[in-house]
Amino acid sequence: MNAIQVENITKTFPGKRSPAVKEISLALEKGKILTILGPSGCGKTTILRLIAGFEKPDRGRIILAGKAVADDTVWVPPEKRGVGMVFQDYALFPHLNVYHNIGFGYRGKDRKERIAEVLELVKLSGFENREPHELSGGQRQRVALARALARRPVLVMLDEPFNSLDAELRGRMRLEIARIIKESGTTAVFVSHDQKDALAISDQVMVIRDGLSQQCGSPQEVYRFPENSFVANFVGQSNIMSGVIGEDGRSVETGLGVIPCEHLHDCRPGEKVEVSIRPDSLELDERGPLLGRITCLVYTGESYEARVDFVGEGGDRMSLLAHVHPERTVKLGDMVRMKLLPEFVAVLGCRPATCQVPRSAGTGRGAAD
């Protein structure tokens, strides 16, 4: 059974013309982690607030652990939904210490034991009597998570949880939070604008833009086979080129020649398409078929980000971004030979993107009726 299932929810805020969230559907199995990924203002936090019950959808249905909590006739207020929240600013109650913060909503008889248990889980045993202002950023975040987990929620949702942490701590907390959630067996929904967060911790990633779902899938799927140019550019860097599907149905003809391609998005031979070429798929190779000149070079430490101008078969110039291994010595203006690795070349979807609810998810009665 899905822990959370959302069917075609739409929300327009009063006084706004366009909806903040449009026909969003998603489903998540128990124990999995989903990240809703998108630029700021894309509606991802609104989805979170709709699921938590802080906003009411105009249309559509939300089902938590098999029970409808919001649709045309049903409305369950947030306090009765059993959804744990971790906000960006953590929202720890400043008038309560760690112990009472975590136990705030817990009403079972085993309150003391349960608090000790979740403190153990987030590795903060012994911090019971600390006040929130005496904790570091990472500790505060773990207390907020422990508080959300204490009631054994159906679902825990985290809104940009790593935003206020510095880069080094961010990386560590990412893994730590993912460990805690997996260990507790909880289902989790993250909201993030950072693709690294999303790729690192999620079982599922949903990319959102302007309130519309762009793509839904595993991190690998989303990175390797982006549905459209927005996803290709937002999740990592990419070069977008136009081309035509080859006769063999396994390659694309572009200005750079015929590129072998693994994922064709069900496009038929002869169809005009756009192709996403990740910078990682261009590799220096003295026997490579592509010859180009480096026109821009940025050293990032992990690699060189090089912009290479190629002259295509038709004589038109093409400028592509390539990642060059930092041990190679390259200079601005160098002529270089490169080859294309097919693993990170993908044909973008030639039809509008849809986000499929898995088959097991139920009938999918939407708002359209």
Next chain:
Amino acid sequence: MIRPVSSLKRGWAVLWRDNPPGAALLFSAGLTALACAVPAFYVLERSLSAGRGRWQGLLDTRIPQLLGNTLTLAAAVTLIASVLGVGLAWLVRKSDLPGRRAWQWLLALPLVIPPYVGAVAYIIILGPRGWAREIFGERVFDIFSFWGVVFVLTMFTYPYVFLICGAALKSINRNFEDVARSQGLGTAEIFWKVNLPFMRPALGAAAILVSLYVLSDFGAVAMLRYSTFTTAIYYRIDGYDNVSAAILSVALLALTLIVLGIEVRARGRRRYHQTSEVFLPPRPVKLGRWKLPALALVLAVFACSLLAPAGVLVYWASLGIARGALAGEFWRFSANSVGVAALAALAAMLLALPVVYLRSRHPSVVSGLIEKLSVSGYALPGVVIALGLIFFFSRYLPMLYGTFALLPAAYVVRFLPQAIQTGGASLNLVSPRMDEVAKSLGCSPGKVMFKVIVPLVTPGLLTGGALVFVSSLKELPATLLLRPPGFDTLSVRIWVEAGEALYHLAAPAALLIIVLSIPPLKWLLARR
């Protein structure tokens, strides 16, 4: 198919931007707003039922005369207090005046002296049988005159301008002045072209505050036997001519509304923003040969507004205490004062919470209106509130009419805005995420209020309660009009005994009020 019930529901949801409040919250806040609207409403209603003849009679003679008196007084006090307040603020914030830090405090201190107490002190000094006459053998300055009233009111209202404009001056980034200086402007030019324009919104707000105060003041004006709307209304009520009082009150309210209208227009027009995040503390201007005259000015203002009145009160209080002024009677008045003021403070804290919570967490036209009505009392003069409550209670709650219950009621209407302001300020510091987290942890809206909001805003509410307490303690006109016979408070005794020139009895009560007013002032200063 259109279903009327559901479209009504939809309309309600849209009105509250999909976030309608619970019934208990809306009901308690709405009731508070209605209660605060009662005095103004009944005064208006009574004046409209007065009939053409009464209106005509007053409009022909009395109202023009009062209008002239009140407006000239308000204009003179506002102008002088503004010039004095801005000048002192500039000296203290921008120049190298000796002892600047101490003066920031000392020059604000006259706020703790209620103007009617100041008036008593100046009657003692400058009155017909005052000290000045004993020393100089003749009357130096007639305190019972227009300029006497202007002097007393200015001395006790300039600190508003001083504080508000001082805060504005302090926040001006030094870069602007440095740029002006690099363009070749001198200190005077910088004041006119940089400092003053920046200060204008603050100065406007402060000037409005002073004018509103002058419009509503009763004690000082009455003690100095000047005649304005408030005193005229007071003596009409005292003479049981409530209908004429209602007509005069409406005229005064109209005047108040005009002043407030000016403020709204002025505030809407311009806003200044600091352009840079980097903030440099001001570099003091060297006063040079102006140092001594500046110091003399500051000293003179301090002497007139604080030292002289405080000195007089301490002198007479010591005489009074030696003659047994602190007998049982005194403590009975004090207990009455403290009792009704504490009741008012408690009620204001309890009533402010739903109003600020509704406004902050459920923004809508309705909650905005509720808040506006609830804070309308700050523009209502005490005499008008008293008159409105007399109408209301004598008609609808006659069993309470003539009891002391009317006093806290009047204080709450008048001073609830102070509790709403401080309570609202402290609620604004509590992120709405706190409410949402509590809800996600299973708390009903009522539980959120008591487990999260109340503990977090209690400090702000207590501060508001303290301000209401002190304001109620000082309140004079409504207390005089609404107290049951024989129920005397400190402010009533000051009025009665000063009226009979029994200064040794009035002074201890006045000193007690002043001492009790100091802690809230400290809070106000700390915030600026």
